[in-house]
Amino acid sequence: MATFQLLGPVEIVVDGHPHTLGQHKLRQVLAMLALRANQIVDTDLLIRELWDEDPPKNARTILHTYVYQVRKHLERDGLCPHGEELVETRTAGYLLRAGEDDLDVFRFDRLIRQGRQALDEGDMALAAESLRQALDMWSGRALADVLPGPVLRGHVVALDEQRVCAQEMCIEAGLELGRHRDLLPELRLLVETHPYNEGFHGQLICALGRCNRRNEALDAYRHLRDLLDEDLGLAPSPEIQELHRELLSAGMPKDLAS
Numbered sequence: 001m002a003t004f005q006l007l008g009p010v011e012i013v014v015d016g017h018p019h020t021l022g023q024h025k026l027r028q029v030l031a032m033l034a035l036r037a038n039q040i041v042d043t044d045l046l047i048r049e050l051w052d053e054d055p056p057k058n059a060r061t062i063l064h065t066y067v068y069q070v071r072k073h074l075e076r077d078g079l080c081p082h083g084e085e086l087v088e089t090r091t092a093g094y095l096l097r098a099g100e101d102d103l104d105v106f107r108f109d110r111l112i113r114q115g116r117q118a119l120d121e122g123d124m125a126l127a128a129e130s131l132r133q134a135l136d137m138w139s140g141r142a143l144a145d146v147l148p149g150p151v152l153r154g155h156v157v158a159l160d161e162q163r164v165c166a167q168e169m170c171i172e173a174g175l176e177l178g179r180h181r182d183l184l185p186e187l188r189l190l191v192e193t194h195p196y197n198e199g200f201h202g203q204l205i206c207a208l209g210r211c212n213r214r215n216e217a218l219d220a221y222r223h224l225r226d227l228l229d230e231d232l233g234l235a236p237s238p239e240i241q242e243l244h245r246e247l248l249s250a251g252m253p254k255d256l257a258s
Contacts, residue, residue: 002074002086003102004034007159008139010146012074020145021073025050027146029066033087033096035155037103042093049149067094105159108134112166119169124176131170138163168199180207191220195227202240209247217247 005011010027011018021027032049033041047059056062071087088095100106111134118127142159143152167190174183187204194200201224208217221236221244228234236244 003104004030004037004098005104005139006031006034007104007108007137007142009144010034019073021070023069024145024147025066026070026073028149028152029063030070030096031143031146031148031152031155033070033094034098034103035105035152037096037098037106040090040093040095045151046093049151052149104137108137108162111137112162112169115166115169115173119173124173128170128173128177128179131166131173134166135163135170164194164197168203171200171203175203175206175210180210183207184211196232198224198228198237198240202237202243205240205243205247209243214247214250218244221247 003013005013005018009018009020010031011020012030013019021030028050029046032046043060043063046063047055050063050066051059067087067089074086086097088097098106100110111130115127115130115134118124118130142156142163146152148156171183171187171190174180184204184207187200187207190197190200191204201220205217205220205224208214208220221240224240225236228236235241
């Protein structure tokens, strides 16, 4: 049975071997159907994604051809013996059938929920393991080889936000487990990649303080303070300022959530 990868390039995987749809519009259609798997994706919504506000007069015919080509690709490569059983035509649109383990976005969401629950229950080891597994599923940005239209752009933003939340929770669990030294390289990268995310900055400050690198922690605070002031005209959040006060008093930084 085929599985679908969307947390990176759009791929269909069979027996560990990835397959990609050569034509961009086909990947776009497959991504739309996969992200809303087991739901009817309205024809008008697909047309809007493919052509935005300027669809051709025969848009429905072209769309039907694209869906047909997706089915044939599934059959031709032996990914699914009967493509029409996997991608169904409905009155209002099309529906992709997929089980809980057939889509990486399904598995990613399940692992995040498991990690969040473990975090809430104080099981930091399980939280860190579940969230790290979720993050390891990514192989680039979501839908990396698709130029998204107006609908898929929203999905990409939502998936990226889930990824950031998972990173924050994973690091929170790691700090609770005393892994502050191991987390420093990842945190250095995250504050560069997400310069305005105060959560990552706070976690870096906390990790540096716990490593007895107080001067570096104070430098990290000053960097954030100057960045926010110069670029946004803002001051660090009360939580970050409290971390700063603890460092100045030579105390051990507490967790941001405490």
